[in-house]
Amino acid sequence: MTASADRILTNAEVHTLADPDETAEAVAIRDGDVVRVDSAYEVGFLEGAETDVVDLGGRVLLPGFVDAHTHLQMVGNYLVHADLSAADSPADCVDLLAANAADDREWILGYGFDESTWQESRYLTREDLDAVSESRPVVAFREDMHTAAANGVALDRLGEAMPPADVKTEGGEPTGVLVEDAVDAVYEAVEPDEDEMRELLLAAQRDAHRKGVTGVHDMVRRSRAPEVYRQLELDGDLALRVRLNYWSDHLDALEELGLRTNHGSEFVRTGGVKTFTDGSFGGRTAKLSEPYADADDETGQWVVAPDELESFVQRADDAGFQVTAHAIGDEAIDAVLSAYEDADDPGAARHRVEHVELATDEHVERFAESGVVASVQPNFLKWAGEDGLYDERLGTDRRRRTNRFRDLLDAGARLAFGSDCMPMDPLLGVHHAVNAPAEAQRLSVTEALRAYTLGAAYAGFDEDRMGTVEAGKVADLVALERSPWEHEDAIEDVDVTLTVVDGEVVYDGR
Numbered sequence: 001m002t003a004s005a006d007r008i009l010t011n012a013e014v015h016t017l018a019d020p021d022e023t024a025e026a027v028a029i030r031d032g033d034v035v036r037v038d039s040a041y042e043v044g045f046l047e048g049a050e051t052d053v054v055d056l057g058g059r060v061l062l063p064g065f066v067d068a069h070t071h072l073q074m075v076g077n078y079l080v081h082a083d084l085s086a087a088d089s090p091a092d093c094v095d096l097l098a099a100n101a102a103d104d105r106e107w108i109l110g111y112g113f114d115e116s117t118w119q120e121s122r123y124l125t126r127e128d129l130d131a132v133s134e135s136r137p138v139v140a141f142r143e144d145m146h147t148a149a150a151n152g153v154a155l156d157r158l159g160e161a162m163p164p165a166d167v168k169t170e171g172g173e174p175t176g177v178l179v180e181d182a183v184d185a186v187y188e189a190v191e192p193d194e195d196e197m198r199e200l201l202l203a204a205q206r207d208a209h210r211k212g213v214t215g216v217h218d219m220v221r222r223s224r225a226p227e228v229y230r231q232l233e234l235d236g237d238l239a240l241r242v243r244l245n246y247w248s249d250h251l252d253a254l255e256e257l258g259l260r261t262n263h264g265s266e267f268v269r270t271g272g273v274k275t276f277t278d279g280s281f282g283g284r285t286a287k288l289s290e291p292y293a294d295a296d297d298e299t300g301q302w303v304v305a306p307d308e309l310e311s312f313v314q315r316a317d318d319a320g321f322q323v324t325a326h327a328i329g330d331e332a333i334d335a336v337l338s339a340y341e342d343a344d345d346p347g348a349a350r351h352r353v354e355h356v357e358l359a360t361d362e363h364v365e366r367f368a369e370s371g372v373v374a375s376v377q378p379n380f381l382k383w384a385g386e387d388g389l390y391d392e393r394l395g396t397d398r399r400r401r402t403n404r405f406r407d408l409l410d411a412g413a414r415l416a417f418g419s420d421c422m423p424m425d426p427l428l429g430v431h432h433a434v435n436a437p438a439e440a441q442r443l444s445v446t447e448a449l450r451a452y453t454l455g456a457a458y459a460g461f462d463e464d465r466m467g468t469v470e471a472g473k474v475a476d477l478v479a480l481e482r483s484p485w486e487h488e489d490a491i492e493d494v495d496v497t498l499t500v501v502d503g504e505v506v507y508d509g510r
């Protein structure tokens with residue numbers, strides 16, 4: 001006699017998203033694992049007196065989404081502090097910050113203003129923020145996180161810590177506008193303590209569950225996030241598979257602690273070490289082989305130069321770490337692939353390139369041959385339309401060759417989807433990949449969903465544990481309100497109905 005299931009999800013259109021994608025009607029779960037995927041009739045035999053039976057009313061059930069590139073601390077910041085991303089003016093920002101000032105925190109913080117979309121298109125100033133408070137420090141961060149504005153109290157408080165060159169002045173007086181290293185000084189001053197970090201990560205986890213995300217590859221640097229994730233797991237409060245990708249400056253510490261890629265527990269694992277090569281298209285700092293379309297002779301800049309990158313990759317690879325490197329422009333992608341190709345077996349190490357926005361035909365082939373993972377963000381296709389950011393920076397020809405998901409898949413490359421939390425929303429990404437402006441690069445619904453499940457799981461050495469709905473895998477699942485296959489042109493509007501992690505219902509939107 002077979003032991004009965006803890007939970008059965010039935011009357012569903014289950015897609016395994018394995019290859020080939022198969023459908024079933026029901027899933028049985030025991031001890032956090034999927035134990036059977038079959039017809040409702042067959043799975044019904046596993047129903048016992050204690051079994052919780054969830055009738056999904058014919059809805060689509062998929063493996064939970066794995067977001068291969070997140071910054072959950074930042075997601076938490078937007079949710080817990082003032083979210084300025086929807087503000088339309090400096091006055092809006094002041095209102096939002098003031099509304100957030102009522103709590104008992106010392107600093108009043110706001111995230112994500114973008115003056116480029118405002119009628120009154122200017123940075124926030126000290127004067128604006130003094131109107132929020134003249135007794136507590138107030139700081140508002142621009143969307144790109146390289147610029148911020150501070151009020152008088154914050155300027156006084158941070159004074160010494162900020163390099164004068166990065167504190168903008170007018171007539172000798174600081175305007176309140178801060179850039180680069182001065183912004184870093186603010187981060188250090190407002191780095192959350194353990195309690196606040198807990199609050200940020202739990203808020204981000206709730207958001208993840210609402211979006212059907214059950215696993216993340218989180219990028220962390222000099223923050224308490226790793227220890228707080230581990231504490232949340234010990235306390236039984238973590239319901240998200242978190243893979244920690246550490247910034248390259250943590251490599252010494254990781255080696256010293258004896259931590260290696262894939263070490264960890266059920267919910268928190270050590271991922272790779274992350275480095276950079278270039279900047280972004282927005283800032284014209286992504287490294288190009290040919291000049292920008294909107295700036296003569298400019299080809300971007302190295303954040304980490306190729307020779308330095310090469311020695312870092314060699315060192316991390318020798319020490320047994322997976323490496324992941326940010327590369328957006330074609331010149332940067334070339335440099336990372338070259339550095340990886342020098343490793344013993346870059347495919348087995350599953351080294352990754354983050355973003356891969358402007359790859360050449362040759363790069364596509366090299367991804368496929370080397371087995372290096374292309375960790376891409378389909379939501380970035382929002383910039384790929386006519387008159388979009390790519391058009392402006394790269395011109396029409398190159399714009400059409402951005403985010404080549406179809407070419408990468410057809411060549412046999414490993415494709416992992418993530419969001420970079422801009423915003424964290426897998427169905428939005430799937431929508432973009434299926435409806436890409438360059439028709440030749442569009443994916444089918446199944447292919448796009450697979451890149452956000454099995455593809456991302458593979459990038460985290462997790463394809464045997466998650467990424468498909470199959471007996472023996474973890475019961476991390478998501479049910480959707482409508483079928484993305486039947487609403488191909490409106491997948492971004494499909495809501496998540498139910499999210500299950502480790503067999504437990506963590507979000508119920510019914």
Ligand SMILES: [Zn+2]
Pocket residue numbers: 069070071219420
């Ligand atoms: Zn990122």
